[in-house]
Amino acid sequence: MAEAGTVTETHAARAHAAHHEASFWSKYVFSTDHKMIAMQYMFTGIVMALIGGYMSYVFRMQLAFPGESVPFYGVVTQGEYNSLVTNHGTIMIFWVAMPMLIAAFGNYLIPLMIGADDMVFPRINRLSYQIFLISAIVLIASFFVPGGGFGGAWTAYPPLSASAEYNLTPLGSTLWLVAVALEFVAFLLGGINFITTLMNSRAPGMKMHDIPMVLWMIVIASILFMASVGPLIAGAVMLFMDQVVGTGYFDPDRGGDPILWQHLFWFFGHPEVYVVLLPAMGIVADIIATFARKKLFNYKLILYTAFATGIISFFVWAHHQFVAGIDPRMANVFTITTLIISIPIAEMVFLYIATLYGGSIRLTTPMLWALAFIAEFIIGGITGIFLGASGSDIYFHDTYFVLAHFHYTFFPIAIIGFFAGVTYWFPKMFGKMMDERLGKIHFWGTIIAFNFIFIPLFVLGAAGQHRRIYNFQNFPDLAGLQDLRVLATSALLVMLLFQAVFLFNFVMSLIKGKPAGKNPWKANTLEWTTESPPPHGNWPEGLPNCYRGPYEYSVPGREEDYWPQNVPPDTAPAE
């Protein structure tokens, strides 16, 4: 970057300080490089996703063929069934959605997209991953202790979770709680880093409205997480004391209140939905802009809807507790706030759809994933209205309708969002292109199968089938709906098999993929201006400057249909 002015020289000098050859241990295991930490988070997340997916395979097989021995598992007992559904939920939210969307993409993209050489606190970053890894190990260890893993649902409502006398998993429930608390610590450390880095290390010239949407979303998500997790950590400490020391915070016989835990949990738990939703929305925004060759439709309004959603998400938590024994008048307040939150989210989706208007849309694999995110998330969004409206929630609460609803939000978030991001940034991460044909086979196999899993579950929920039931043959009114359960399980098997295509494509592209070059998608944001993969320090020749917003595609009067952020005005685009 010959044009680096006086401001960038100090900026660039810092980049060189950290740039040196490293041994295997300091390069791959104890690295402070944000890209390596991102990879560690991503691969840990993939491993945990495989474990969580295996769990869903086991309990879906039990539901479709109750009592029969499940291949690669054996006979599922009631206690094991409870433990599998509990840990499937816990893993997919805390050890898959959060590390892959926030930690992996946040760590990888924030410095690269703002033109910095690393995070501002690289050692805190490393500590964050190490604590996260320990939390994952503690959670996995909890399956193998005497009594087995915790089976009291991922919401861990006391008194069941607080007392071994009731849950019969004295060690499993405590280890589960410790693992979740450690995971929170890891993400608090990560969140501090993300917010500080975005605010302080942007390339010279990058104003607030020049920040790529995905970074805004990750940082808003980090703020939401940090603001909401405090009460739950306090609750987790109290629950731990109830379990281990024998206090009675949640024990009604000793003046405690089990409902208190539900408030603390959901005060965190509902913002948490948006903590993972927003980064996925951000990934989708960047991909849609790139492949529609369009500016995002009203960047500022998208940003404001994200802020509005984040703020309102702190006032909706008790819609999870309509029938939990809270004062019935409270339900009226929370019905109103819950329906209010539908407004900014619907608007955000409209803005994404409007971005397609006037575009020149290329249906590459990442674009297919991004569009599928919108299409599937709409179903997740609209079915939430049934549950936010107190009257209809009386019937739908804790049925498979709820289950199908939140899988239509969390699957697009955690799985579709991840695949969108990884297929889009794979060339940058590894310097190779992924195979498009295998990518599309994987896409269609996953998306079609996904709908065949969860649409039957909506029908079952509407028929009154409740969640977390080990064998529906015990309920005469529900026993006749077995065909739908078999259909959902069969679709799950198909979907899981198609993931082999992705893993194969991933490995083969690493080995034999075509070289990607710096900017294979002709995108504008700064990460595409460095080598693929970026070297330690990201831009060894000097950090870039920023001259314009991230979505200046198809600007009239220019020869190229893209205009990278680092290109000074009145010069031709690089390459």
Added chain:
Amino acid sequence: MLQGIYDFIKGIFEPLGNYLIGSQVPVGSSFAGDIDALIALVAFLVGFWALLAYAAFFFLIFRYRERDGQRAKYVTGEEKNLKRWISYPHAAIIVCDLVIVFMAIMVWYDIKQRLPEADSTVRVVAQQWAWNFVHPGADNQLDTEDDINTFNELHVEQGKTYHYELISKDVLHDFSVPVFRLKQDAIPGRVLKGWFQPTKPGAYDIQCAEMCGIGHGIMGARIIVETPEEHAAWVSQNSTGKLASR
């Protein structure tokens, strides 16, 4: 006035509610039809918006697919004539939300917030992992000599308004009767009161709807809705105060 508006909207959506939910799960209580109609109203409104969004979505993908020599338009989305496409739906969604809030609160108030006069009271005692029911017996009073205690089987009379007293002995449970569209958590240390009025004779599932430990998956019971004559016969048969039926 409010009730009039409510009844009017409910009347419109009752057939659709009956089709969506009532055709699968019998409409077994006085308020089940209200919930079905509310579900139908929400389904209609959100279905309309979803179809509109999908139509625009797929149309735009098809219309603006990549074509040789065609460049994308350069628009910021802040132009007045384009912003309408967002602000009009925005306003319309607020109106839909208001309708849903109104209907939801009316249904909720009727089922959960008010407590109509009861003809009789039953006590529902949940424990890991079974249901105990206390019926008032011939004198229609709980905690008297002739109470009828049953295990995993609740007997009620068609057309009577019941209060229930929901108690848990250990952890959280949830008394859920899908045909009544009724659901209420049981909390240890509290007595939760509510009401229902069965309308359709028959035997239906009671499920525990809150994770309550290893046996949660088998914690079912049956509710037997009887005609007045059948119920009277059942009461006189079991009025000895001993543990009856099963």
